[in-house]
Amino acid sequence: MDRTATPTILGFNYQFNKSIIEILNSDDQTKIMLEGSNEDLDIFTNDKNIAIQCKYYESSENLTPSVLAKPILDMLLSYIKNEEINFRLYIHHKNIENEQKENIDIELFNKIISTNNKSYIKKYFPKLYNFEDNISKLFNKKELNKNDIIVIHKYISEKGNAVFKIDINDFINKIEIISAPSYENLENKIIKKIVDDGYNEEDAINLFYPNFFHKVATISANPKKDERIIKCSEFKSEVYNLKELLSTKWLSVLYSKDKYKKSIKNNLKIRLQNNSSNRVIYLDVRKYSNQDVASFIVDYVGKYNKKPKLNKIPFFIIVDDNYNNCSEIQSILYENYKISFENGDVARKFNLNKFIKADNCSLKICLRCEDIDNYLQMNLPNDLFVIGDVDVKELENAGVTSCKIQELSITDLKEVFYLGGKR
DSSP states (O other): OOTTOOHHHHHHHHHHHHHHHHHHTOOTTOEEEESOSSSSEEEEOSSOEEEEEEEEESSOOSOOHHHHHHHHHHHHHHHHHOTTOEEEEEEEETTOOSOEEEOOOHHHHHHHHTOOOHHHHHHHHHHHBOOOHHHHGGGGSSSOOHHHHHHHHHHHHHHGGGGBSSOHHHHHHTEEEEEOOOHHHHHHHHHHHHHHTTOOHHHIIIIIHHHHHHHHHHHHTOSOGGGGEEEHHHHHHHHHTOOSOSOSTTHHHHSOHHHHHHHHHHHHHHHTTOTTSOEEEEEEOTTSOHHHHHHHHHHHHHHHOSSTTTSOOOEEEEEOSOHHHHHHHHHHHHHTTOOOEEOOEETTEEOHHHHHHOOSSSEEEEEOOHHHHHHHHHSOOSEEEEESSOOOHHHHHTTOOEEEEOSOOHHHHHHHTTOOSOO
16 A cells, blocks of 8 residues: 555545455345445445444544544434434544444543534534524634634533434444554455455455455446445455456555555566557656656567567557657657657658558557547557556546556566566
8 A cells, every 4th residue: 555645545545445345244135335325335234224434543542532523423414314324433543453342422422522623513513403593693603713612512511412403322322433453454354355255365465356446446436326336245246257457546556566566567467478469558758758768668669579570569659748758759769779660640740540550660659649549449459558647538438458557667667567677
C-alpha cells in the first residue's frame, strides 16, 4: 500500500477492503450494497440488515467520545430513517492490530452526544432533538457561539430524554463498535481467506485480491443504487473465474513498490510471450526525458520486434501536451538508433491511412489524437499497455483488458518489461 496516501484515500481503500472481507465471509444468500444508502456498507441477510461504517484513524490512540462523536451521530440519523437496522462501527485506531469488540453503554453514549463541537451540534442536533422555538431559532444562526452551546446543553439536560427523537436504549442494543485491525492486517485476512477458499498464495496476492479490489471500487463509484447491490456468492464466483487482471491501476495503491513491480511483471510475462499479438502502448511522456523514452522504445523493439516480417508492428501512442516532444523522440529514434518507424506524417499532418497501412517498419509512433483513438475503438488491440496517467475508458468499455503501469522510472519500466538495465 502507498503509505503516502492521504487520510481520505486511505479511508476509502480501507472501506473497500472491509467490503471484500465481508463478501468473502458471506453465505450464499447474502446481498451487499457497496457504498450503502445507510452507511458505507449495507449487508442484507435472511434474518437482519446490518449497516457498517468504516473509519481509519492511525493517529488516535483511544476511542474517546470525541473520536466516536461524528460516526455515532451519523448512525443516529440513519437510525431515525430506519429503526430496524443494526449498526456496526468498524474503526481502526493506533496500536490495534486485531479485531476486538468495544462496549457501548448509556454512560458512553451520553458522553458522545454531549459534544461541544459547534459544527456537529448545528448539523445533527436539530434532527435528533425536539426543541422549543426559542432554542430552534439558535440553529438559524450562521455559526453557534460558546454561549449558544451552553444554552442548548442546558435545555437538553433539563428536559432529559423526553426531547430525544429516538429510543436510546433500542439504538444502543442495535450498535456494535469494533476496534478494527490495521490496513496491512485486514489485507492479510483477505489473502488468507482466498487461500482458504482453495487458491494458492501467489494467485491470491497477484490476481484475485486486486481483481476483488477493482470490482468493489468500480461498483462503489456507480451513482445508481440498484447497480451497487451484489449477491455475494455470484460476485465471488465471477472473480474466482477470472484468469487475468481486470485492471492494474489499483496495484500502485495496494502494494509496496517492490510488490507492485513484481505483480506487473507477472501480468506482463504471459502477454509478452506472444509476439503475434496486436499491441498498443499508450505512453505518457510528461514525467520522462525524451532520451529515456526513446531508449525504452528501442529496447522494447529490440527484444519484441526483432523480425518485423514475423511479428505484429507495435503502436506507440505518445501522450503529451507538447507536439515537439513527440517529434524529438522520433528524431532520436532515427538519428541515434537508426530505427525505422511510421508516424503517419503527410505535409506535417497526421494521416491515419498512411499510419495504419505501413508494413515495412519496426514500429508505428504518433501523438495521441482523436483519429487514432477512434480507429482503435473499431479495431481493438489484443494487448493494451498504458504507461502513466492515461484515460483509456472507451477501450476498456469496449472489452480490452489494459495493463496500467504508473509511478515507475524508465529503469523500472525496463525491468517489468524484461528489458534489462537503463541505457
